[in-house]
Amino acid sequence: MHDLKYIRENPEAFDAALKRRGAAAVSASLLALDEKRRAVQTEMQAGQARRNEASKAIGAAMGKGDTATAEALKAEVASLKDSMPQMEEQERALASELDGLLAALPNLPADDTPDGADENDNIEVSRWGAVPKFDFEPKDHADLGPPLGLDFETGVAISGTRFTFMRGQMARLNRAIGQFMLDHHTQVNGYSECNTPVLVNDAAMYGTDKLPKFADDSFRTTDGRWLIPTAEVSLTSSVAGGILDENALPIRLTAHTLCFRSEAGAAGKDTKGLIRQHQFEKVELVSVVRPQDSEAEHERMTAAAESILQALALPYRKILLCTGDMGFGARKTYDLEVWLPGQGLYREISSCSNCGDFQARRMNTRYRPAEGKGNLFVHTLNGSGLAVGRTLVAVLENYQQADGSVLIPSALLPYMGGISRLEPMA
Structure with a gap:
């Protein structure tokens, strides 16, 4: 398996090493998929943070007798809760696809491994x-x-x-x-x-x-x-x-x-x-x-x-x-x-x-x-x-x-x- 951090920091070197093994350049597609996965993760984290924040605000609104605000916050929390499983499934699917692509790639050759076809x-x-x-x-x-x-x-x-x-x-x-x-x-x-x-x-x-x-x-x-x-x-x-x-x-x-x-x-x-x-x-x-x-x-x-x-x-x-x-x-x-x-x-x-x-x-x-x-x-x-x-x-x-x-x-x-x-x- 390959190190995604290395690929992010050295995409050209990664592709050049794969080329030595007769494999096509894939860093761009890997990183694009990784970016989508990370974006979903960020959205999930933001949604969870907002859900926690809104949940706390419900109690404060109820304490002030602000029923309308409390009901609106409850609706927002429910909506965020409903969206989480979908985002989690999307993140799992993207991670699985990324792992599958990485698992199919051969190891990178050492510097002193000679180049050759067969x-x-x-x-x-x-x-x-x-x-x-x-x-x-x-x-x-x-x-x-x-x-x-x-x-x-x-x-x-x-x-x-x-x-x-x-x-x-x-x-x-x-x-x-x-x-x-x-x-x-x-x-x-x-x-x-x-x-x-x-x-x-x-x-x-x-x-x-x-x-x-x-x-x-x-x-x-x-x-x-x-x-x-x-x-x-x-x-x-x-x-x-x-x-x-x-x-x-x-x-x-x-x-x-x-x-x-x-x-x-x-x-x-x-x-x-x-x-x-x-x-x-x-x-x-x-x-x-x-x-x-x-x-x-x-x-x-x-x-x-x-x-x-x-x-x-x-x-x-x-x-x-x-x-x-x-x-x-x-x-x-x-x-x-x-x-x-x-x-x-x-x-x-x-x-x-x-x-x-x-x-x-x-x-x-x-x-x-x-x-x-x-x-x-x-x-x-x-x-x-x-x-x-x-x-x-x-x-x-x-x-x-x-x-x-x-x-x-x-x-x-x-x-x-x-x-x-x-x-x-x-």
């Missing part, structure tokens, strides 16, 4: 790790996985496309990856582990900018709840509506959850394999910080996600997203893309975003500074640390052997119960 304008920041060389033709995980326990056919049979059933050692490896990520983030990176609901209400989805824009990309239950597209929703919403003490910040949370996405905008994309599923697992990172700390926290969070890839010795590159490829609620985003030998390219495995106060305004989450007066909006950040299924894909493809087996990365061995490689199942 992923082709993203900037590669760095690379880590050597791309593995094979003395055989490496397989895509969708071809490599079935003999090892990736059962795509059963997943489709019981749930439909974009669902997968895992068996035996493959299921064990998937679990090991999630456990390793949680342990690493809590023990090394300083995050607090949480276990969150995967069903949330409208307020949680709205506060984390998933509603109204992304309703079609999410699953809704028959009782009106939403299946979370990521634990960002439940973790960030845990501070919704709060006034936090400054000494409680930063708050760093992590959770390993099931996630659900309808993939409404991805028809025909990545229908083969685990890359794009309706149900998947992810270890999420969320930070709640003071505004002056959010840029440094963004770098810290991205480094935390990178540390998982480095611990697993998976080659990757770090990308700074341009304005045209950045998520709706983000002001700056780094993507981490892992190398997949079977596809011969880098694929996204993590996205770490600084949302500034965009979500905090929607959730009305503030903090109380230790010095100075007034409460300030916090800044929120979120990132994948990492997508478990895509990490499984990366392990399978980067650690595959010529005989169809897959070696287990050393960081995962303590979680595998003595299993050091996946072997084709009988």
